[in-house]
Amino acid sequence: MSYQGKFRVWRGDDSGGALEDFTVEVNEGEVVLDIIHRLQATQAPDLAVRWNCKAGKCGSCSAEINGRPRLLCMTRMSVFEESETITVTPMRTFPIIRDLVTDVSFNYTKAREVPSFAPPKDLAPGEYRMQQVDVERSQEFRKCIECFLCQNTCHVVRDHEENKEAFSGPRFLMRVAELEMHPLDTADRVDQAQDDHGLGYCNITKCCSEVCPEHIHITDNALIPMKERVADRKYDPIVWLGNKLFRR
């Protein structure tokens, strides 16, 4: 079954832009990215869109559909009414390059600020041994495809550009948690999380978890456990005393 779908797509660059109306053919089984490609092929050959795998694994086609941060390739047209006008806009949190393409280099800067995996000094590559039960918490976070939808939807930076310097965002706080929970990592990540990556800015409103296309429990399994570890270190005199007495 085909029908003529109504779309509003943001077109422009950093000097300005606006939503433009299009009517595009929609076929059964298609996703929003298919429509954007048809739009390119038939009506707007210069429409800029970043995409790659069309399988929800590369994290390239992040955008906002009807105001909700989503992957273009994983949003089925069948979830919309045929009469509905579908709005497609670029991610709001990052600077615009053109049309649906944003400059996500903020994330690469933040990624570089997280010190890398630090195994024990006497352990060479190839000698790493760990039990599955110890490493599986970190493995959940390895599912991240770096689509940056969590970074985009997090109100700490989405609504407050000035917080970008102090706050690394859920993706990279999750990376800190991944390393902190890794059985062979020896670096001290707790103070880093609070002091260098702005964990205190997170008010656990869970939008990062809501938009994650990999369904990672970012808030419950990464951010809150890190907040609890920070509380151990900085705000809990009983744990501090216990650590002093029993040298845990």
Add this chain to the structure above:
Amino acid sequence: MARAEIAARTLRTDRWWLPPLTTFVGLLLISIYAAFRTFQGDYYWVDQYHYLTPMYSPCLTEECVPAASHFGQWFPALPGFLTPPVIIIPFLLGFRITCYYYRKAYYRAAWASPPACAVAEPHSKYTGETRFPLIAQNLHRYFFYAASLLLLINIYDAILAFGTGVGLGNIILLANVALLGAYTLSCHSCRHIAGGRLKHFSKHPVRYWMWTQISKLNNRHMQLAWASLIFVCLTDLYVALVASGTISDLRFIN
């Protein structure tokens, strides 16, 4: 480089305002009811069946009905409009207010920070939980300890009430402590204390098992938060209605 020029606060077309509105109204109604019952200072104890509402447990001041003071009367009668629950309410309220679920609920519903995902918040500045007073949210674990102690007292009260037979009130008190217990156990701080803070689960199999079980409950933390909160109010209402003689308790045994 600048962001894309989009003036609308949000382009969401769903009813994104409904969940925060429902949360706000729900929390407001429960707060009004709890405040009314706290300061009413009456109908908290059913002498015939030994039902004590969880809102007045433990009843520690001299104005308490002596039979309701299972742990003695530690404090003199409180002055003015103050009633016995004002001694314990701060701990219960503190546990709920600093709870990771409720934080999400009221940050969204009452403070619009943010009102919903991808909906711009109205505040020009945001510092989150980095400074006073919100940095005090880190004290959640202490309220968890206090709430756990109060839960044990509620369990004791519920068991004590079986001394006079079995009625609907006993079942309600029992269901209440079951829900409160599930909510308290599912707490993120409890999960952390039980095993979450460990680096090597394999070296602590018992704590790992506890962490695994608590994690299952933790997945339902929001549902348990609401269920236990509403049921505490219903339990209190039932005790108040029986205590005031408005209804009589349905007895199964005796």
